[in-house]
Amino acid sequence: MKMYYDADVETDALEGKTIAVIGYGSQGRAQSRNMADSGADVIIGVREGGKSWDLAKEDGMTVMSIEDAAKKADIIHILLPDEIQEKVYNEQIAPYVESGNTISFSHGYNIHFDLIKPGEDVNIVMFAPKGPGSMVRRTYEEGFGIPGLVAVEQDATGDALQIALGMAKDTGLTKAGVLETTFKEETETDLFGEQAVLCGGITELINSGFQTLVEAGYQPEIAYFETCHEVKLIVDLIYEKGFEGMWKDVSNTAEYGGLTRRETVITQEAKDGMKKVLQDIQDGTFKKQWADENATDGANLKEMREAEGQETIEIVGTRLRKACGLQKDD
Known part of the structure; x- marks a missing residue:
């Protein structure tokens, strides 16, 4: 068992990088706000004019279309429902993914089952809080966090794990501890x-x-x-x-x-x-x-x-x- 805590993780791998959180549901709202409050450069990609668009703006987040967020981001963190990720990725994200980008998830379903297939020149990572978004946010605001998982499916840049751990730390998970796993193990056990x-x-x-x-x-x-x-x-x-x-x-x-x-x-x-x-x-x-x-x-x-x-x-x-x-x- 490999566990990572705050003292084990530096967030240097995130410096100069823009993180686009795609989706602003329970997890998207909590994770993006935590990372932004920790100092990360976070933007939100959602359907223009929808409820999530308005809510994210009310929360003070930088909001744009999914396509524009994917164009601007170095790290694309996909927090949409499993059943729509493949379609959204292929139509609204994939055309704008550049070599060296990181594609990130909080559940391995679409990667493990080969529904989303990024190129070999990008990182594929996951960090997954083991609790609902409301608890992710609440415990962060209380100065703590909830446990989580981290996994790397593809390391194109050599620092994929550091990127995933950096996001996990900024979300508050390493205060409680983050356990290293694989996309296969996380998906099937979940x-x-x-x-x-x-x-x-x-x-x-x-x-x-x-x-x-x-x-x-x-x-x-x-x-x-x-x-x-x-x-x-x-x-x-x-x-x-x-x-x-x-x-x-x-x-x-x-x-x-x-x-x-x-x-x-x-x-x-x-x-x-x-x-x-x-x-x-x-x-x-x-x-x-x-x-x-x-x-x-x-x-x-x-x-x-x-x-x-x-x-x-x-x-x-x-x-x-x-x-x-x-x-x-x-």
Whole structure:
């Protein structure tokens, strides 16, 4: 394991270079403002006249079209949604990329799956905060940062790693620590974590527990508190103290019950399912399915979103969160 901290990183490789952040969503807004506040020369490339254009201007950033930003920049940091990066890169960025430029990302998807193919005369790097944009910005303003990853796919200039680490430092990540990885490792583990545990796995586990209690005749509101609401409390303990620290903080009854019953729920069959999820990522099956989904303008995804909103746990949860003051009306 190779970790980099503030003391390990100089930002000399960024001197005299203009960084164009393409996209001003959660990560784009946070990363660009942090780098600018750290003294880097940052410009924003977005669609002219859109909401992001206006927001970036309100934030005091230098804003221009994606094409103009790509022309002006030495480092092009692409923070657009995965599904549109290829089209935007080919049509609005690639014609203006010059030899010696650096193409940068915070997720390796489009490089790892050969959707974006820069020439051999440019650097291809990544630095990836391990947290949402709001936390990237908030922790920076508090004088700290969140952990991150750094990777170099192609080093054309001999200082690609120093450039990526410099941006990571200016974003605040090296205060917490940046771990060196590869585009392949970051992409495949990130997709797996989202699908099998963080987004797909945990929502299915929560909903299955909720349904089990409701079908057994318990009040939906009580079921929601026991299977969904308290998940955050437990995850926060694990985040701060690890498994061992969490077990110490819950009751002995909870510890014994959890340790003796968890494999009844997460069985070998579930672990085999996780291996299938990983295999689909590694062999390109998921990449193809996601491309096919986007070719239909996300028709299936839209149906799934609508169905998710009609789940009983969502209806009950919305009512309870509002009753407890946790969720405000839109």
